[in-house]
Amino acid sequence: MSTLRFNALKTLPFRDYRRENAVQVPEKLxxxxxxxxxxxxxxxxxxxxxxxxxxxxxxxxxxxxxxHTADQIAAAMKxxxxxxxxxxxTHWFQPLTGTTAEKHDSFFTPTEDGRAxxxxxxxxxxQQEPDASSFPNGGIRNTFEARGYTAxxxxxxxxxxxxxxxxxxxxxSYTGEALDYKTPLLRALNAVDAAATEVCRSYFxxxxxxxxxxxxxxxxxxxxxxxxxxxxxxxxxxxxxLLGHAPAKGQxxxxxxxxxxxxxxxxxxxxxEIKCIKLGIPVTTRHNEVAPNQYELAPMFEExxxxxxxxxxxxxxxxxxxxxHHFHILFHEKPFAGVNGSGKHNNWSLSTDTGENxxxxxxxxxxxxRFLTFFINTLKAVHxxxxxxxxxxxxASNDYRxxxxxxxxAIISAFIxxxxxxxxxxxxxVNDGKLSPEEKTQLKLNVVGKIPEILLDNTDRNRTxxxxxxxxxxxxxxxxxxxNCAGPMIVLNSIMAKQLQExxxxxxxxxxxxDLKKDEAIFNVLRDYIKQMKKILFEGDxxxxxxxxxxxxxxxNNKKNTPDxxxxxxxxxxxxxxxxxGIYTRKEFEARNEIKLENYSMExxxxxxxxxxxxxxxxxxxxxxxxxRLVDNVKGLKEIFPEGEFQEVAKEQLDLIRKLSxxxxxxxxxxxELLAARAEALAIADPQEKADFFCNxxxxxxxxxxxxxxxxxxxxxxxxxxxxxYREMLFTR
Numbered sequence: 128m129s130t131l132r133f134n135a136l137k138t139l140p141f142r143d144y145r146r147e148n149a150v151q152v153p154e155k156l157x158x159x160x161x162x163x164x165x166x167x168x169x170x171x172x173x174x175x176x177x178x179x180x181x182x183x184x185x186x187x188x189x190x191x192x193x194x195h196t197a198d199q200i201a202a203a204m205k206x207x208x209x210x211x212x213x214x215x216x217t218h219w220f221q222p223l224t225g226t227t228a229e230k231h232d233s234f235f236t237p238t239e240d241g242r243a244x245x246x247x248x249x250x251x252x253x254q255q256e257p258d259a260s261s262f263p264n265g266g267i268r269n270t271f272e273a274r275g276y277t278a279x280x281x282x283x284x285x286x287x288x289x290x291x292x293x294x295x296x297x298x299x300s301y302t303g304e305a306l307d308y309k310t311p312l313l314r315a316l317n318a319v320d321a322a323a324t325e326v327c328r329s330y331f332x333x334x335x336x337x338x339x340x341x342x343x344x345x346x347x348x349x350x351x352x353x354x355x356x357x358x359x360x361x362x363x364x365x366x367x368x369l370l371g372h373a374p375a376k377g378q379x380x381x382x383x384x385x386x387x388x389x390x391x392x393x394x395x396x397x398x399x400e401i402k403c404i405k406l407g408i409p410v411t412t413r414h415n416e417v418a419p420n421q422y423e424l425a426p427m428f429e430e431x432x433x434x435x436x437x438x439x440x441x442x443x444x445x446x447x448x449x450x451x452h453h454f455h456i457l458f459h460e461k462p463f464a465g466v467n468g469s470g471k472h473n474n475w476s477l478s479t480d481t482g483e484n485x486x487x488x489x490x491x492x493x494x495x496x497r498f499l500t501f502f503i504n505t506l507k508a509v510h511x512x513x514x515x516x517x518x519x520x521x522x523a524s525n526d527y528r529x530x531x532x533x534x535x536x537a538i539i540s541a542f543i544x545x546x547x548x549x550x551x552x553x554x555x556x557v558n559d560g561k562l563s564p565e566e567k568t569q570l571k572l573n574v575v576g577k578i579p580e581i582l583l584d585n586t587d588r589n590r591t592x593x594x595x596x597x598x599x600x601x602x603x604x605x606x607x608x609x610x611n612c613a614g615p616m617i618v619l620n621s622i623m624a625k626q627l628q629e630x631x632x633x634x635x636x637x638x639x640x641x642d643l644k645k646d647e648a649i650f651n652v653l654r655d656y657i658k659q660m661k662k663i664l665f666e667g668d669x670x671x672x673x674x675x676x677x678x679x680x681x682x683x684n685n686k687k688n689t690p691d692x693x694x695x696x697x698x699x700x701x702x703x704x705x706x707x708x709g710i711y712t713r714k715e716f717e718a719r720n721e722i723k724l725e726n727y728s729m730e731x732x733x734x735x736x737x738x739x740x741x742x743x744x745x746x747x748x749x750x751x752x753x754x755x756r757l758v759d760n761v762k763g764l765k766e767i768f769p770e771g772e773f774q775e776v777a778k779e780q781l782d783l784i785r786k787l788s789x790x791x792x793x794x795x796x797x798x799x800e801l802l803a804a805r806a807e808a809l810a811i812a813d814p815q816e817k818a819d820f821f822c823n824x825x826x827x828x829x830x831x832x833x834x835x836x837x838x839x840x841x842x843x844x845x846x847x848x849x850x851x852x853y854r855e856m857l858f859t860r
Contacts (some may be wrong), residue, residue: 130446130847130848130849130851131358131553132358132848132850132851132852132855133357133846134849135354135355135357135358136354136355136851136855138142138354142595146583147396147534148185148391148394148451148453149394149453150394150397150398150401151237152397152401152567153401155757156400156401156404156528157754159401159404159405160404160405160407160650161405161406161407162404162405163211163286163287163405163407164284164285164286164287164405164406164407165204165208165284165285165286165289166284166407168239168503169207170182170203173203173204173206173207174199174200174203175199175488177196177199177297178196178199178200178203181193181196181200182200182281185281185282185682186281186282186510187337187734188337188585189282189317191274192613193308195248195249195250195251196249197250197253197529198248198249198449199249199537199658200252201248201249201251201252203253204247204285204292205234205245205247205292209234209241209245210427211287212290213231213234213292213540214233214234214235214290214291214482215231215232215234215289215290215291215292215294216231216232216234216247216251216291216294217229217230217231217232217255217291217292217293217294218230218254218255218277218278218279218294218296219293219294219295219296219298219830220277220296220298220309221298221308221309221439221611221613221839222298222306222307222308222310223307223719224284224727225609225610225611226442226443227439227440228298228442229291229293230253231254231291232251233735234246234247234631234715237657238497238588239614244297244766246403249353251581252279252294252609253278253279253331253808254276254277254278254279255277255296255428257793259572263385265373265612265660275298275299275300275301276298276299276301277297277298278296278297278299279294279295280295280296280297280309280313280432280629282432282437283295283433283435284433285376286406286407286680288406288429289380295309295312295436296309297309297310298310301385301442301771304712304714304715304718304860305711305715307431307685308435308519308611308613308614308617309436309613311432311580311613311617311710311715312432312435312616312620312706312713313623313708314430314698314708314710315617315620315624316432316620317626318342318620318621318624318625318709319338319340319620319621319623319624320337320340320475321520321624322562322602322623322624322625322627322628323338323477323485323501323623323627324336324337324338325627325631326500326501326627326630326631327479327485327497329631329635330497330500330634330645330649331441331493331496331497331500332479332481332483333482333585334481334496335479335481335483336478336480337479337480337512338478338479338480338485339430339431339477339478339480339536340430340431340475340476340477340620341429341430341431341433341434341475341476341477341478341600341618342426342428342429342434342435342473342474342475342612342616343426343427343428343429343434343474343600344425344426344427344436344438344472344473344474344612345412345424345425345442345470345471345472345474346422346424346438346442346445346471346608346781347416347422347423347469347471347573347607347608348421348423348445348456348457348458348469348759349418349420349421349422349424349456349457349462349463349469350392350395350420350422350449350454350455350456350457351844351856351859351860352453352454352455352856353450353454353455354453355851355856355859356466356856357455358850359738359850359851359856360737360740360741360745361594361738361741362455362457362462364733364737365459365733365734365737366457366458366462366524366609367457367459367461367462367463367527367734368462368463368464368523368704368856369734369737369741369744369829370738370741370742370832370833370840371464371837371840371850371853372493372837372840372841372852372854373464373465373853374852374853374857375538375854375856376418376465376858377418377419377465377700378418378419378465378467378483379858382417383415383416383417383418383419383421384413384417384850385414385415385465387415388413388414388415389625389860390424391452391860392450392454392860393450393456393515395449395452395454396413396422396424398448398452399424399444399445399448400413400448401544401585402444402448403426403441403444403525404435406440407437408426408429408437409426409429409443409450410424410425410441410729411425411426411427411594412424412425414427416467416469417466417467418463418466418467418468418857419466419858420546420857420858420859421469421801422468423532424441424445428474428476429599430755431475431616432693433579433788434612434755435613435616438471438531438611438612439611439612442458444629445581456762456825457469458608458609459524459609460522460524460525460527460608461524461527461528461650462536463853463856463857464550465853466857468527468528468534468608469607469608470534470602470604470605470606470607470608471604471606471607471608471609471610471612472602472604472606473602473612473615473616473619474597474600474601474603475600475601475603475616475619475727476599476600476601476604477623478503483499485501485699486498486501486596486599486600486601486856487496487504487598488578488579488599488600489579490579491552492515492571492575492576495576495579496571496575496646496649496802497510498548498578499554499575499578500630500649500653501651502547502596503551503627503653503656503657504623504627504630504656504836505601505623505752505818506541506543506656506660506663507624507630507659507660508619508623508625508626508628508662509541509663510623510659510660510661510662510663511541511622511626511660511706512618512694512701513539513663513683513684514539514622514684514686514692514696514698514700514701515618515622515696516539516603516615516618516622516690517537517539517684517686517694518602518618518692518696519614519615519618519619519697519805520605520606520607520614520615521608521692521693522609522610522723522726522727522730523607523643523688523689523721523726523727523730523731523734524607524730525607525609526687526688526689529605529687532688533593534604534605534737534753535592535593535604535669536591536593536669536670536674536675536685537594537605537685537686537687538593538669538674538678538680538683538684538685539594539597539605539663539665539683539684540576540592540593540594540663540664540669540683541592541594541596541601541664541665542592542594542595542664542665542666543594543595543664543666544596544666545666547596548664548666549666550574550578551657551661553570553574554570554574554650554654555654556654557570557650557651557654558642559651559766560643560647561643561644561647561653562647562650567646567647569644569836570650570679571614574718577656590604591668591669591670592604592669593669598802601614603619607727614711617673617792621704622704623707624708625704625707625708630652630656633652634648634649634652635710637651644782646681649712651720662681662682662683663678663683684840687715688728688822689723689822690724690727690815690818690819690821690822692726692817692823693720693723693818694815696720697717697720701716701740702716702717709815710819721814724814724815724817724818725814725818727818727821727822728808728817728818729822731822731826732805732808732809732821732825734826735802735805735825735828735829736805736825737802738798738832738833739798739801739802739831739832741796741836741850742797742798742832742836745849745850746794747791747795747848747850749795749839749843749848749849750787750790750791750794750839750842750843751791752843752847753787753842753844753847754784754787754788754791756844757780757783757784757787758784760780760783761777761780761784764776764777764780765777780818783842786838786842787839787843790835790836790838790842791832791835791838791839793832793834793835794832794835794836794839797828797831797832797835798832800828800831801825801828801829801832802812804820804824804825804828805825807820807824808824808825809819810818839854
């Protein structure tokens with residue numbers, strides 16, 4: 128046979144990718160760290176003292192860089208980059224497409240005397256002008272207004288990719304609105320820095336001048352052989368399989384998890400790690416994940432803005448290196464039905480410029496009071512803004528994963544462990560108002576003072592919780608693998624900034640109007656917060672149906688799809704939050720909501736078209752082809768056997784013919800209904816109504832077609848089946 132599937136399968140045995148792409152790892156990876164980054168060490172070597180001081184002040188304190196200093200920095204960047212063979216530069220930015228973007232300009236500049244020089248000025252470093260006409264804008268600009276601007280972000284170091292100097296940048300419209308992820312992220316990080324620093328200096332440590340939000344992401348992904356990937360139109364176009372019968376062996380034995388890494392995959396990982404180390408991405412962890420052909424990579428914690436840049440860069444680098452090893456990388460949250468999907472756990476914390484992790488218990492009551500302050504305020508923020516957190520992880524692809532047996536449900540809850548739960552119980556019992564000396568002693572020594580001891584057994588993880596405390600950080604587990612980390616980080620840092628502002632107001636009010644001591648005021652406010660937010664604390668199995676019922680009784684929302692989640696996002700409470708903190712204008716926020724709704728509708732629409740095409744052009748012809756063979760076989764039997772005996776001999780073939788006909792009919796009717804529903808959806812103008820219709824009337828029709836197609840797959844002769852099967856994609860090494 129010469130189907131696309133068999134042509135792809137034939138390519139597998141003829142090349143030994145394991146030997147061909149073997150990678151030699153240097154003795155010390157640390158010698159390569161940051162080799163292709165314009166980092167602090169490189170700056171010291173290339174910049175004047177004045178320029179170095181200016182860029183450090185910009186990175187640490189947000190101070191503006193003078194134009195003449197920008198010229199010095201640009202010249203140094205050019206000299207460094209050209210010493211490494213660089214010929215072009217680009218403002219590397221993160222538009223609302225979900226990927227990164229870049230426009231390359233050459234250093235090469237002709238001169239008036241017919242010669243040429245390499246030029247890179249401060250103006251070129253600080254700003255570029257890419258065409259913004261095709262980037263999502265949510266109605267911010269008219270179609271004919273194409274201009275947009277990128278502006279250098281000096282807090283994230285420039286780096287080299289190939290022969291291009293990449294300058295991390297923000298992206299704004301001609302009229303000044305943010306059109307990217309980085310701009311609101313920087314605003315959110317500034318807001319939480321200001322609020323957290325004020326709390327630290329007022330109540331705990333006057334030496335704190337800055338609080339840094341840190342992020343450690345865990346990137347899960349699948350690897351599929353390139354030839355097999357190219358033979359699956361659904362994978363190529365949508366990033367997931369829209370049909371395919373489950374293999375006999377999936378992940379039920381859990382033998383892949385943390386198992387021996389296949390040689391070909393290890394070669395990919397080795398090359399990836401070397402590239403990451405050179406780019407300053409501090410990757411430290413690699414392992415097999417639960418599903419077949421699924422893997423994970425994780426770095427050390429970094430400042431959140433740099434961590435977001437590094438994750439976006441990593442996804443690009445991973446795709447490039449995968450191709451060198453004849454793999455295609457899948458970041459879709461649920462590329463294969465029946466096995467675990469992929470997430471991108473966001474581990475978040477707050478650290479001071481004095482070296483303290485504010486979410487790490489201390490060794491004395493004072494430090495533990497500080498820990499409890501930030502710990503409880505985080506939980507209070509999650510409680511008050513749970514719907515905003517849910518919206519931050521909403522996407523058409525993540526809808527396939529959330530609430531399944533490998534991902535947290537769409538209910539936003541928090542896991543803190545039984546020991547910390549008991550600590551909160553004790554704090555909740557604190558008397559209102561002033562404490563007696565005995566109460567102060569008991570509280571500080573018997574409750575607050577014992578936190579380090581009891582936390583020794585409190586570092587377990589509840590893998591079913593969307594937001595879990597894991598010893599010295601919170602892990603936002605519900606983030607999807609294809610997402611830009613900036614989305615949830617903007618929300619988390621914004622709501623924490625707002626919550627800390629409110630906390631300080633309440634504590635100060637008790638100190639100045641109720642004449643309470645500082646510690647007493649803090650305890651009183653924290654006690655009230657515990658009472659208000661306890662309903663989001665859940666220690667049990669988040670996958671269970673019992674939890675859904677209990678969460679409903681507690682009044683927690685369970686928005687299982689993106690349109691429903693995004694509907695809540697436009698609550699005036701959330702818009703006011705962003706406007707007060709200066710994260711978004713109303714116009715910017717409403718535009719982003721519209722963009723997310725439009726993206727959802729487009730993704731479901733593309734899936735509907737691809738599924739319809741595959742069903743009509745691949746599945747039905749294969750079924751009819753096999754059915755024709757069966758019919759010919761039945762005709763031959765009828766000629767050989769007498770009528771009475773024929774019915775018995777041809778019984779199985781006749782049964783197969785009937786089942787094939789029934790499933791072909793189901794596919795045909797399902798496709799017709801799907802295309803009719805799609806046409807109806809496309810006629811809807813309102814973004815929310817359109818997304819609702821695609822969710823409730825288009826995507827819901829996929830299952831009927833898939834069930835019939837998967838049934839046909841198990842009936843048709845293997846040689847006639849045109850689509851690469853699950854067993855071939857998931858177990859190719």
